[in-house]
Amino acid sequence: MINLNQVCSTLNAKILLGEDQMDREVFSACGADLMSDVLTFTKRKTLLLTGLTNVQVVRTAELSDLCAIVFVRGKLPGKEIVEAAKANDIPLLVTCYTLFEACGRLYEMGIKGCPHKVFADE
Amino acid sequence: MSDTKKMNVTYEVAPGDFERAGEASSGIKRLLQRIGIPAEVIRRIAIGTYEAEMNVIIHAGGGVVTAEISPDNTVIIVTDKGPGIADIEQAKQEGWSTAPDYVRQMGFGAGMGLPNMMKCSDKLDIVSVVNQGTQITMLFNHVDKENK
Numbered sequence: 238m239i240n241l242n243q244v245c246s247t248l249n250a251k252i253l254l255g256e257d258q259m260d261r262e263v264f265s266a267c268g269a270d271l272m273s274d275v276l277t278f279t280k281r282k283t284l285l286l287t288g289l290t291n292v293q294v295v296r297t298a299e300l301s302d303l304c305a306i307v308f309v310r311g312k313l314p315g316k317e318i319v320e321a322a323k324a325n326d327i328p329l330l331v332t333c334y335t336l337f338e339a340c341g342r343l344y345e346m347g348i349k350g351c352p353h354k355v356f357a358d359e
Numbered sequence: 360m361s362d363t364k365k366m367n368v369t370y371e372v373a374p375g376d377f378e379r380a381g382e383a384s385s386g387i388k389r390l391l392q393r394i395g396i397p398a399e400v401i402r403r404i405a406i407g408t409y410e411a412e413m414n415v416i417i418h419a420g421g422g423v424v425t426a427e428i429s430p431d432n433t434v435i436i437v438t439d440k441g442p443g444i445a446d447i448e449q450a451k452q453e454g455w456s457t458a459p460d461y462v463r464q465m466g467f468g469a470g471m472g473l474p475n476m477m478k479c480s481d482k483l484d485i486v487s488v489v490n491q492g493t494q495i496t497m498l499f500n501h502v503d504k505e506n507k
Contacts, residue, residue, distance in 0.1 A: 272466035276406050277475045281398065289466050296381035297466075300388060300405040302398065 239263050239348055241305055241328060244284065247342050248332035250307060254319055255328025261304050266348045268309075268340040272297045279303065279351050286339050290314040292321055299325040309336045366390075366428040372412055372439075374421035377465060383424040384409040387435070391428065397503040404433055404499045407479035410472040411437040411495050417462050418442065419493065435480075435497045443489040451477065 242259040245252060252259070266284040269275050272293055275285060281302040287294055290312050298306050305328040308314060313331060314322075322329050332339050344350075368390060370383035388405040396404075408424065415422040419441025427434040444450045451473050458468025477483050480497035487493040 270466055271469050273469035273471040276410060277471050277478070281402060291465055292378055293380065293465055293467070300381060300384055300409045302402050
């Protein structure tokens with residue numbers, strides 16, 4: 238079982254919000270800048286890694302029951318994004334790694350993606 | 360839902376207001392949480408409603424989202440007076456989109472909206488007239504599909 242605390246150390250991440258939520262379990266992860274994909278392919282309690290820092294990221298996380306958001310490439314969200322996350326109890330982390338590298342590190346530590354069928358014969 | 364059998368809520372969706380996009384879906388989600396609907400079911404309703412709400416904001420210049428909540432199911436009706444959908448079958452195809460670039464930069468407009476609404480709901484009906492508007496009706500049975 239992997240929690241946010243372990244994610245945080247693997248990504249050398251800084252906690253922007255939700256320090257008291259770091260024992261939250263991470264079931265799977267998704268790296269995306271396309272919120273349409275996040276809404277379509279994630280499951281509950283998925284960790285989202287993204288380079289987008291607009292309010293729709295928090296809204297997507299809220300409505301999809303995601304467990305936390307990691308902003309990659311050291312991108313810091315604005316105050317209103319942090320406020321929106323706070324109102325919805327969504328922890329926010331920021332890492333200096335790129336989306337690819339951050340996902341790779343988490344995959345290496347055992348976090349899986351959200352599998353889905355693309356082709357009918359799979 | 361002990362005192363009433365059915366509950367209706369309606370939200371106005373303001374045109375082009377991306378900062379507030381999702382407020383209707385969020386309000387409906389909170390209401391469903393208060394009356395104890397299973398989390399997996401709420402998630403499907405919230406995502407389906409959010410996709411429809413985004414479509415109204417992107418394409419239709421605002422509209423109305425109504426939730427009719429019964430003990431066994433929730434019906435979401437999203438109505439707008441926008442440009443309508445000329446070819447509904449085409450709009451149901453994954454990846455088909457007419458969204459402008461600024462919407463794509465926000466992480467939307469990938470042509471997954473209608474397909475995802477169909478995936479989340481148990482039944483979806485679209486009535487659309489070009490230059491008059493669109494009405495989407497989604498039925499969600501309160502059955503937890505993941506943890507049955």
